[in-house]
Structure formats: C-alpha cells, structure tokens
Amino acid sequence: MSDAKKIVLAEDNSTLSLLLKFRLEKEGYKLLIAVDGKEAIEMIELHDPELILTDIMMPFISGLEVISHVRNKLNKQTPIIVFSAAGQEEMVLKAFNLGANDFMGKPFSPNELVIRVKRLLR
Amino acid sequence: MIHHQIATMKSYQYIIDYFENSPIIIQVVWALSCILLIAVVILTIYLKKLRSRLRKNEKTVAEYQKEYESDLITYLYAGNEEAEISAEQQVIIDKLRSCATDEFKRRVIVSTLLRLRNEISGEMADAIQKLYFQSGLIIYALKKLKSRRWYVVVKGIRELTQLRVKEVHDKMGVFVNHPKKEIRKEVQLYLVTLFHFDGLKFLDVLQTQLSEWDQIQLLEVLQRFDEQEIPDINPWLKSKNNSVVAFALKLAKIYNQFEVKDALIDLLSHQHKKIRVDTIHVLGHLQVVEAKDILKNNFDILSQDEQIEFFKLLENLCETSDESFLLAHTTNQNFEIKLSALKIIKILAGEKFKSLKYISTDDDYIKIYEFLEYN
Numbered sequence: 001m002s003d004a005k006k007i008v009l010a011e012d013n014s015t016l017s018l019l020l021k022f023r024l025e026k027e028g029y030k031l032l033i034a035v036d037g038k039e040a041i042e043m044i045e046l047h048d049p050e051l052i053l054t055d056i057m058m059p060f061i062s063g064l065e066v067i068s069h070v071r072n073k074l075n076k077q078t079p080i081i082v083f084s085a086a087g088q089e090e091m092v093l094k095a096f097n098l099g100a101n102d103f104m105g106k107p108f109s110p111n112e113l114v115i116r117v118k119r120l121l122r
Numbered sequence: 123m124i125h126h127q128i129a130t131m132k133s134y135q136y137i138i139d140y141f142e143n144s145p146i147i148i149q150v151v152w153a154l155s156c157i158l159l160i161a162v163v164i165l166t167i168y169l170k171k172l173r174s175r176l177r178k179n180e181k182t183v184a185e186y187q188k189e190y191e192s193d194l195i196t197y198l199y200a201g202n203e204e205a206e207i208s209a210e211q212q213v214i215i216d217k218l219r220s221c222a223t224d225e226f227k228r229r230v231i232v233s234t235l236l237r238l239r240n241e242i243s244g245e246m247a248d249a250i251q252k253l254y255f256q257s258g259l260i261i262y263a264l265k266k267l268k269s270r271r272w273y274v275v276v277k278g279i280r281e282l283t284q285l286r287v288k289e290v291h292d293k294m295g296v297f298v299n300h301p302k303k304e305i306r307k308e309v310q311l312y313l314v315t316l317f318h319f320d321g322l323k324f325l326d327v328l329q330t331q332l333s334e335w336d337q338i339q340l341l342e343v344l345q346r347f348d349e350q351e352i353p354d355i356n357p358w359l360k361s362k363n364n365s366v367v368a369f370a371l372k373l374a375k376i377y378n379q380f381e382v383k384d385a386l387i388d389l390l391s392h393q394h395k396k397i398r399v400d401t402i403h404v405l406g407h408l409q410v411v412e413a414k415d416i417l418k419n420n421f422d423i424l425s426q427d428e429q430i431e432f433f434k435l436l437e438n439l440c441e442t443s444d445e446s447f448l449l450a451h452t453t454n455q456n457f458e459i460k461l462s463a464l465k466i467i468k469i470l471a472g473e474k475f476k477s478l479k480y481i482s483t484d485d486d487y488i489k490i491y492e493f494l495e496y497n
C-alpha cells in the first residue's frame with residue numbers, strides 16, 4: 001500500500017468524495033481527501049501526490065487557485081483533472097490556461113474518471 | 123442588616139417618587155425604555171436558544187448524513203452479478219426502509235441520495251434510483267403528491283424530478299392545469315427535465331397561461347440536452363392559448379424551424395398584437411422572403427410596433443427592388459423606422475444615400491443621417 005500512487009481529491013461534496021475514494025482505492029491508489037481548496041494546497045505541499053483531482057467551485061480557495069498554486073508557486077507538473085458543473089465552460093477554459101490536464105463535467109461517470117486517471121498515471 | 127434594608131427601601135421609594143413626580147412625557151419615555159429593555163432581554167434569550175437548537179440540529183443532520191453516506195457507498199459497491207440484490211445490500215435497504223418512517227431521517231436520506239445523484243451519471247446513478255425505490259422512499263414522495271398543501275405537492279414533484287423518476291409520468295397529468303401556478307411550473311419542469319422535447323406535449327392540453335419566466339426556465343432546461351430533434355411545433359403555433367403560441371415562436375427561433383414558415387405566415391393575421399410582432403421577428407430571423415412582400419403590401423394597416431419590427435426584418439432581407447419603399451419611409455414620423463430605412467439604403471445604395479443628405483430639415487433626420495454617415 002505504501003507504494004500506491006497518491007491522489008489528492010479536493011471536493012466539497014463529501015458523498016462524492018467518499019464514492020471516489022472507494023472507487024479509486026479499489027484500483028490501488030491512495031486517496032487523500034480535502035474538503036476545500038485551502039486543505040488541498042496543504043495536502044499537496046505535504047504529500048506531493050502523483051495526481052490532483054479538484055472541483056472548480058469550492059469554499060475559501062477555488063480549484064483555479066489550487067491549479068495556479070501548483071503550477072506557479074510550487075512549479076510542479078503534477079497532472080490535474082478538474083471537475084466542473086454545467087455552465088462553467090469559461091472556468092474550464094481558465095483552468096486549462098492555468099495548466100490543468102483534463103476536465104470532467106458533472107454529472108460524470110466514476111468509471112470514466114478511473115480510465116482518465118489511469119491514462120494520466122500510466 | 124436593618125439599616126441596610128431601610129436604605130434599600132428608601133432608594134426604591136426615591137425612584138417611585140421620582141417617577142410619580144415626573145412630567146407625563148418622562149413617565150412615558152421611562153415606561154417605553156423598560157418595555158424595550160425587557161423585549162431585548164427576551165429576544166436575546168430566544169435567539170440564543172434558537173441558535174443552539176439550530177446548531178444541535180445541524181450536528182444531528184451531519185451525523186446522520188455521515189452514516190447514510192457510508193450506507194449508500196456500501197450499497198453501491200456491494201452489488202454482485204449472481205443476485206439482483208446482495209445480502210449486504212438487503213441489510214442497507216432494510217435499514218433505510220425503517221429509518222424512512224421518521225420524517226427527519228427521511229429528509230437526510232433523500233438529501234444524501236440527491237447530493238450524489240446530481241454529481242454522477244451512468245450505472246451508479248441508476249443504482250441510486252434503484253435504492254430510492256427499494257427503500258420505499260418513493261412512496262413518501264407519492265404521498266406528497268396527494269397533499270392538500272400546494273408546497274408539499276411541489277416538494278414531492280421536485281424530489282421525483284431530481285431523482286429522475288420517469289415511472290410516475292401518468293400521475294403528473296392531473297397537475298398540468300392545476301389552479302396553483304407553482305405546481306404547474308414544477309410539473310412542467312418535471313416533464314421537460316425527464317422527457318426532454320417529448321415532455322413538451324403538455325402544451326397540447328395547457329389551458330392556463332405559461333408565464334415569460336416559465337418559458338425561460340423550460341428553454342433553459344431544453345438547452346442542456348444535446349438532441350436537436352424537435353417535435354412538430356405546428357400545432358402549438360395554432361394553439362388557442364396565446365402563451366403557448368409565444369413559446370412555440372421562441373422554439374421556432376432558437377431551433378431554426380424553417381419548416382413551420384406557413385404557420386408563421388398565418389400568424390401574421392393573429393388577433394394578438396404581441397404575437398404578430400414576435401412572428402415578424404422570427405420570420406426575419408429565419409429569413410422567410412415570402413413574408414416580406416406580404417408585410418410590405420399591408421404595411422399601412424400594421425400597428426407601429428409591427429412596422430418597426432418589419433423594418434428590422436428588412437435589414438436582413440432587403441433587395442434593390444425595396445429601394446422605393448425605403449425611400450418613402452426615410453421621412454417617416456417614427457424615429458426607429460426612419461433610422462432603419464436610412465441604414466438599409468446606406469447598405470443597399472451608397473450613392474443614393476449621399477443624395478439624401480438635404481432632403482429633410484427635421485432635427486431627428488439630420489441627427490440620424492450624420493450618425494450613419496460616420497458609422
């Protein structure tokens with residue numbers, strides 16, 4: 001388990017976080033869950049994960065700020081997948097401009113997320 | 123001790139004497155101050171109690187939510203291919219069924235299901251809906267539909283919409299023409315959210331007015347779907363319900379329904395002016411050339427709003443043969459018509475436009491001409 005690749009998941013919907021934790025841990029990854037952007041940044045700095053999954057809209061610090069922090073302050077190229085709700089197309093474009101690698105629009109299929117995660121961590 | 127009591131009594135007596143000897147206005151002010159002070163104290167105590175009750179409530183909700191979240195996730199991952207419902211799943215179904223008898227717990231369970239249902243799609247989303255049925259939660263939502271209180275019915279319909287319960291479609295028919303507009307709006311959203319364009323069939327039987335806000339909400343829901351196969355909107359364009367016609371006109375414009383042009387041309391003689399104006403607008407958008415001649419020939423009998431809208435249509439459909447018509451209206455009494463006529467002439471015949479500079483001494487005409495000359 002200690003060799004498992006670490007993924008930080010920043011998501012304020014606790015039910016969705018729990019579901020994704022179960023699903024991704026079943027695939028052999030180690031999930032670290034943050035309930036907001038602030039906690040996500042702390043976890044990223046502390047654990048240096050192999051992948052980051054982040055919602056765009058979160059309390060305190062948004063997903064966009066998390067991406068910006070990783071790319072510009074920490075200067076890391078960790079793959080980032082962003083989750084966005086309908087109507088947040090502009091935010092998604094901003095996320096890509098800031099350095100996000102992929103995005104998934106909500107509602108999304110957890111199985112599809114697993115495929116994307118595997119592809120990025122190959 | 124006795125001295126102390128005497129001193130206290132004296133000070134009370136002093137206050138009473140002071141109050142009794144004061145002018146009436148001072149007495150009233152003192153009385154009001156006391157009442158307000160008592161009210162502030164009572165309200166402070168009440169708010170403190172209310173806040174602690176709400177916090178306790180929040181804490182309880184969070185605890186139950188955590189428990190049901192865990193149950194839900196276990197249910198979703200406990201399925202196996204051998205049985206339709208695994209033993210582990212059955213335990214959770216039984217637990218939720220029993221918890222659902224308590225209204226407070228039921229609310230938390232439904233909100234937990236919705237929190238996840240709104241975020242995911244695919245097999246797991248279907249499994250959540252299955253759990254909603256298996257745990258008997260749907261029965262409570264259906265009971266709400268029979269309530270005499272309109273807001274309970276609305277909540278029931280909304281829950282069924284959010285959980286995508288298509289199976290109760292037939293039960294919704296009775297609400298389409300319900301006297302309460304909030305119920306009608308909710309059922310319309312149910313139909314369109316779950317059945318997309320097919321859900322619009324309620325327009326066939328709608329007797330009440332579809333407000334502008336209702337129309338905007340329906341269009342907003344429809345635009346979330348990728349499918350572009352629109353049902354035949356001809357019957358709605360011919361509806362006796364003016365709001366249905368207005369909504370069909372919006373559909374015709376947004377989804378470029380050129381095939382309904384004949385019905386649109388018929389609407390040019392509709393008795394309701396707003397519909398005639400909207401029709402001209404849609405005809406202009408769809409660039410229906412036939413409409414231009416009809417409107418041009420009847421221009422003098424059109425209302426001013428229709429005339430203005432017709433000139434907007436002409437901005438898209440003008441031809442050199444329209445030049446004399448346009449020239450005749452460069453000095454029209456209406457500012458917008460004058461502006462449109464000159465604008466079209468400038469595009470259509472630049473040289474002609476130059477020759478029109480001094481044909482009128484009207485202030486508006488000069489302003490419009492100068493504006494167009496430099497823009």
